[in-house]
Amino acid sequence: MNILLTGGTGLIGSYFIKKYSSQHTFTVTSRAPDKARRQLGGAVTVVKSVDEINNISAFDAVINLQGAGIADKRWSAQRKQRLQNSRWQVTEKLAEMITAADKKPLFVSGSAIGYYGPRDAEPVNEEGTPKQRDFAVELCQQWEQKALAASEQTRVVLLRTGVVLSAEGGALAKMILPYKMGLGGPLGNGTQMMSWIHIDDMVRAIEYILQHDTIQGPVNMTAPGPVTNKAFSRTLTSVLKRPHIFKVPAVVLKTAMGEMSSMLLEGQAVVPDKLRDHGFEFNYPTIRAALKDVT
Template sequence: MNILFTGGTGLIGSAFIKGIGQDYHYTVLTRQPEQAKCILGPKVKTITRLDALKDLNAFDAVINLAGEPIADKRWSAARKVKLEQSRWALTEQLIQLIQDSNAPPQVFISGSAVGYYGRQGQQPITEESATPHPEYSHTLCKVWEDTAQAAADKTRLCIVRTGIVLAPKGGALAKMATPFKLGLGGPIGSGQQMMSWIHLDDMVRALHFLLQEEACQGAFNATAPHPVSNREFSQTLARTLNRPCFFKVPAFVMRGLLGEMADLVLTGQAAIPKRLQDHGFEFEYPNLVPALRHTLQG
């Protein structure tokens, strides 16, 4: 199978390519081809621009995970433009290439995030049950998803709404674990906000499942079936690291540090992977305690 991959050098993309390599041939869109080959191996092909392609007839699948990290910097007007264009414009280019293809890829897997739902309180939500809350994370993801939706008349489309990915290196967990390792960790804000998370291994397996299962199409929550509150996550993380969980970070401090972006950590949603499970996907790490132990202790 020939796969065109955007975001292939990122946390999820690199884990997928290195973990699900057999029988697949990857072409990775990257601005740094040599670095990409160092990360992913010499057998991976690279392209630096999508306009180097006239169509996607040569590809059996497209996995589109590219996008500027949403939580790396404050959301200034300029930063929002980068977040949007890195997702929307690139997806528009892929859609045009699919439309220009006489033999388009059999499946188009496109990224999104549970931020699509906005703040949802503590009530569990599924792909069909939630009414999204109108805020920036929702707008960013909705336009991204709506853009990808234009491929549905030409190929099987799967949109992946990803939660917090737990990985031993990189990603959100490394940032969250640092204050705990220093003995300064604790809940953020009220601690009642829900956190939808997924182990990196299950994230990779879920993408592979969607790639292979022809009955799968539409939106899927890529989250473990047991979301937890920020307080429970903090306490579990502290126990896993054998560190205290005494300190609480007030909401006003987070807003002062992060501005509007603080909404990502002060609010949340309990997203349940109903559609993945309905199609028969089984999680290796459905519960937080073993997921964190495996991630942090090996």
């Protein structure tokens, strides 16, 4: 396939290109083209933005992963606007381009499990709706709606992504140092659910979606075994052979991170029913198997 990929220098996009560079041809958007070419290799075409794409009909698929890092900075009003704009604007633009095109590519667009809002431990599949509303819910709902504007013209798939586990960055890289030092432990009371996915299963699932045209709409990009934060923490310390005696009180996280702490103190037990119903098989279905591979 000839693929237009936004967010191609990020964790998921760069891993996808590395794994499938022999199967697909890639054009990637990046505000730093020279850096992107060094990172991704000379076979990848790099443009500064989607505004430089003159003929989107030339692509078989558009994979839209662009967006400022949700956990990179404290959620000030300015930061929230940046998180929204970096997702909504490019998604809206791509939907408009696809709708107006003569030959309309498949549109695979990013989202997140934040769509479901804070929930208890009851499993939630793609039919679930938010029980509470917060910033993440609004961010994801608008993000998805802008992508679905093209759904009457082409197949649209929404990637509701959980915590991506990788040895090369992402959430695990930000949390693992205290664990390696023997200081890791659960966050808050530890009962909040974590829905996660191994990076290799993440990109394999995207490729599976490209190849199976019966998959459309929201798809939960999570492993089939969500766990409590306490279970995640205990498993990580076990894999690293470190003690599990500390915990981080909720008040400390709230003081340090403000509203963004909700991402760590609240959760959802998201399950990938649509992927499994369509025959996708996970290489890393359990948290222990995933953590052993990436640590």
